[in-house]
Structure formats: structure tokens, C-alpha cells
Amino acid sequence: MKRIVLATLGTALFLSVSSCQKDLLEEEPQSVLTPAFLRTQQGVEAGTTGVYSGLRQLYGNDAAFFTTEAGTDLWTTGISASSGLSDYNNNDLTPVNDGSHSFIWTVCYTQINNANGVLQFGPEAAGIAPARLEQLIAQVKLLRAQYYFVLAQDFGDVPLMLSFVDAPTKDIVRAPLADIYTQILKDLTESLAVIADKPAQPGRVTRATALHLLAKVHLTRATSSARQANDYAMAAQYAKELIDNQTRYGVGLEADPAAVFTEGNENGKEVLFNAQFNTDATFSRLNGFDYGGENIAAFQFRSRYDQLPNMARDIANGRPFARHVPTYFLEDSYILRDAGGAALETGAALRTTDTRYNKWFTTVYRVNSPGANSGNTRAVVGDTAAWYPGRQLSAARLAQIAARQPAPYLVIQPNQYTTERFPTLNKFDSRNRTSANGFSTRPNIIYRLAETYLLAAEANFYLNNVAQARDYINIVRRRAAAPGRAAQMEITTAQVNIDFILAERARELCGEFTRWYDLKRTGQLLSRIRNTSITPALRNQGGGVYGSNAAANIRDFHVLRPIPQTEIDRTSGLITQNDGY
Numbered sequence: 001m002k003r004i005v006l007a008t009l010g011t012a013l014f015l016s017v018s019s020c021q022k023d024l025l026e027e028e029p030q031s032v033l034t035p036a037f038l039r040t041q042q043g044v045e046a047g048t049t050g051v052y053s054g055l056r057q058l059y060g061n062d063a064a065f066f067t068t069e070a071g072t073d074l075w076t077t078g079i080s081a082s083s084g085l086s087d088y089n090n091n092d093l094t095p096v097n098d099g100s101h102s103f104i105w106t107v108c109y110t111q112i113n114n115a116n117g118v119l120q121f122g123p124e125a126a127g128i129a130p131a132r133l134e135q136l137i138a139q140v141k142l143l144r145a146q147y148y149f150v151l152a153q154d155f156g157d158v159p160l161m162l163s164f165v166d167a168p169t170k171d172i173v174r175a176p177l178a179d180i181y182t183q184i185l186k187d188l189t190e191s192l193a194v195i196a197d198k199p200a201q202p203g204r205v206t207r208a209t210a211l212h213l214l215a216k217v218h219l220t221r222a223t224s225s226a227r228q229a230n231d232y233a234m235a236a237q238y239a240k241e242l243i244d245n246q247t248r249y250g251v252g253l254e255a256d257p258a259a260v261f262t263e264g265n266e267n268g269k270e271v272l273f274n275a276q277f278n279t280d281a282t283f284s285r286l287n288g289f290d291y292g293g294e295n296i297a298a299f300q301f302r303s304r305y306d307q308l309p310n311m312a313r314d315i316a317n318g319r320p321f322a323r324h325v326p327t328y329f330l331e332d333s334y335i336l337r338d339a340g341g342a343a344l345e346t347g348a349a350l351r352t353t354d355t356r357y358n359k360w361f362t363t364v365y366r367v368n369s370p371g372a373n374s375g376n377t378r379a380v381v382g383d384t385a386a387w388y389p390g391r392q393l394s395a396a397r398l399a400q401i402a403a404r405q406p407a408p409y410l411v412i413q414p415n416q417y418t419t420e421r422f423p424t425l426n427k428f429d430s431r432n433r434t435s436a437n438g439f440s441t442r443p444n445i446i447y448r449l450a451e452t453y454l455l456a457a458e459a460n461f462y463l464n465n466v467a468q469a470r471d472y473i474n475i476v477r478r479r480a481a482a483p484g485r486a487a488q489m490e491i492t493t494a495q496v497n498i499d500f501i502l503a504e505r506a507r508e509l510c511g512e513f514t515r516w517y518d519l520k521r522t523g524q525l526l527s528r529i530r531n532t533s534i535t536p537a538l539r540n541q542g543g544g545v546y547g548s549n550a551a552a553n554i555r556d557f558h559v560l561r562p563i564p565q566t567e568i569d570r571t572s573g574l575i576t577q578n579d580g581y
Contacts, residue, residue: 035166041126044118045136048140057103067104067154069511069515083100088554090553105563116165122136123137142187142195143205152180153517155560156225192214215236215242215452218234246449263429267443302322304420307420309375309386310375312368312372313436325418326425328536353489354507356507361424430442454508457501470496505518
């Protein structure tokens, strides 16, 4: 049987991503995912595994973070950028140059086609138990919905492919966004009816995943051109079902925010959906920076600690990519404030009521190489090498640190942050790697229960159930409180608005593949990026630069991403471009 590889909407299961740049009509005998194979038990199992495999590509590499976290109010430009996504550079953010979104498009349609093959031919497979087949079909429908959800949020109208493509074609056009959302919700509701409550093995999607995703899809559609009158009510309903039945689904909030991202707990009770990685190169494709299955999450937010006095690169701290620098808005969002926005903490007490900042950001680096980088040879391994206090220190305190024995340490205050020096988000830290530059093998969390509470709060806010929204938010906030400070973390109904909800999502979910979508969904992307008191303008400070030109560059059309030019060319223009690009 001739086996055909399609480089775009119908790329087959085992096609390497590097091959995806080839012409649409090129045929190569690389794939074993054929209709005949999919009609076997082995084929259905392999096809389903293949659909899961795309999650490692969407949620592990540079593109994963540049397309979801860069160019938002939480992160400004680091030492390396991609496709103009950090600063909306119109010379780079183009249909030709935006390699990150071209990659996202390819991965999503590759896995959608794999899903279509399982759904189309799997029911004809012999030798597979009906109950097992039912579960695989339900999982694949949910995953297809997830891939289409990514595409809809990024691009708007996109091709709606529901049949397995095993022959070259250019007859592909974009479907209306309303049709995409209709299919996403159809897949999810059909999956919900039969999918297992709990995963048979780590990484498998469940009914809890479906409920969370249904809530998020309805909430997102509610502010799109495809909105339906019942979207907020449905979002609230699905989120409530999950929240009210946690025992049934085996889920729950961790008691301590630190436990959520503890290494080894990536499949913990709070996790609803993740992308699995491991040390098997065949499974994870740990073969370099070719947008394969490698996981570089541990490096994305790491500042250049290896340039600090008495510090050298090591396994514990990892490779400092310094891609994304926290904004002052993000750092200061963890300061406890009253209903009017005035800080209720000062000095050393800043960010001590809400524990998430100190648990999820590295602000102290410990000496691991005395004398390195013009450091002091008297420095002691394990002692403080550098400190990001998150506030400006007095001259007396700085003098005290400078006179410290046996060696002083470096203090980097907020007005000294640069593209290389800044507090590090440590949610993805991976210390079980075999080398300082080695990739992480930790699963990356995509959805978790704390977000379900915040989705429920947002939906109820729009439904004018403000007291209910407040209660959901307070559950998340109480979990984050320092011992004995839970009451201070609670908010009143008067404080509930979309700005507070976005701020709470920032505090809880920063770095977790969601912020660009949050700002777009809530209609805040353009206004927040244009506000330089939130998104800092590029400036010289701290012996380097900090900020970006995002505020000056962003345009109204940037609420959608550019359709990859290769897809337009391959279909002779049948796939059209988004306005502005």
C-alpha cells in the first residue's frame, strides 16, 4: 500500500516536524498510519497515543511560551525573542516570519488528522474490547477539541477538517469561527457522556478534563463573534459540576501552593490535564532544538544566574534562557492591597501575606563557585550569592550587606532589573536532569483545578452572581495565605471585577500557557499592552535594558495571529489571511 505523508493539514503520525516544511504534494513512504492499520487494535492504540504526542510539542518548547505568555502584561522581553511575539514587532510578526505560530498550526492539524483517522476507522477495528474502544474514542474527541480550541483562539476562522486525509489536496478553506466552536463543543459533550472519571494511567484525559475544558470553551466563546446567549451559564454549570464532585473525579486543591509544582507531583490531585515527558528519546524526541518533543520549560524564565558573582551554571539551576522577564505589574500583584488598591504591606513585609510569590519565584541564589565572575574567594558554598529583594533598600541596609563577612552578596533591586537579571519563575524547575543543559523530563501541567475555580468566578461575575464569584476566588486566595492570614486574603463583593479576576489569574497561573488568551478573552489585550504603567516601555537601567516596544508596536489586528504564509501558498490562496498581516 502506498503511504502518503501530507505536510500540513494531514500530516501522518510518525512524520518528523522537520519534514513539515516540504511541499504539500510531496509523497514519501514514512507513515504507518493508514486506514488499514487504523482498523486494527494496534492501530487504534497507536493512533490515540499519536494524538497525545502532540501535547509535548504544544506545551514544551519555545513556541509554547512565546505564543501564550510573551507579549502580555506579565512578561517583558528577555535576551532572546521569537517572531516578534514579545514586542509585536511588525517586521518579525508576519505570515512568513512567525515560525512559532506556523509550528502551532502544523502540530494541531497533524494531530487533528490523526484523531480523524482514529475516529473514522477505529470503530471498524477487530479484536479490541468495546469498552476500551469507547474510552479511546472519547479521549481522542476531547483531544481533537483541545487542538481546535488552540487554533480558534490563535487564528479565528480556520479549516474544519473532520475526515482522515490520506491523499494530497489543495481544496481547503477556512470555516467560520462559529462552526469551529460548534464542533469543539460537540466533541466535548460526546466525550463527556462516556469518558472515565479517573485516568487509567498518568496523562490520560478524563471526565474532569472535559468539564474544565467545556467551562473554558464556553467562557471563551462568550466574548467572541460566535457568542451564544447561554455561554456564561454553561461555563458556570460545567465548572460547578467539577468543583462540587471532586471526590468522584479524584481531584482537589493541594493544601499548599508549593506542592502543586513540587517535582514528582505533576500528576497530583490538582492536575486535570498535562503533557507527559520522560527520558526515553524515542518517546520524547530529546534531540535538540528542532521543535520536537523536548521540554525546555525549566529554562524559559531562568535569569542569567551564571553571570552573578560566585555562581556557575549547574544542574539544579539549569540553563538560563532568560526568555521572559517579569513585569513590575506581575511582581507587585502579590502585594496585599485594600479595596482601593492601597498597599497593606511595606518594607520587608511586602508579599508575605500571599505566599505564592515567595514559593513560585526564586529570589535568592546560593554560592556554588566561590570566586567565579569576579566574586570573592572567601565566599562559602551555600551562602547567599545574590538577592532580589523586590523592593528598594535603604542606603544603610545596602552598606550593611556590603560589609558582610566572610563575603558580601549582590543585591539586585527592581530598578536594576534587566533582560538578564530578574526574579525567576520556578514552577518548571527540573533538578533530575543529567546535565546543566539537559532537557526536563517533568510533565507540564496544562489545566488544574485552581483554574476551574477562577473560570467559575469569571462566569458568575458576568452572570451578576457576584457573591458566588467572590466565594470561588476566596477559596483560591485562602489556599495561598500565610499561616494565620487567611482572613486578610479574602475579598469582598465590591472588589470583584474583571481587573481583579485577571489579577488573580496572574498571581495563580503566571507562566502556565494562558495569559495571552486571558487578555484576548476579556478584551484587555490592546488596552493593557498600550498602557506603559502595566507593560513597561524599553529603558536603560541596571547596566542593561528592561522593557519592550510592545506598547508602541501593538495594533488592533494583533488580537489574531497571522495565518502561516505556507498554508496560503499551498492552497493557492483558498486559505485567506487575517486582516492586517
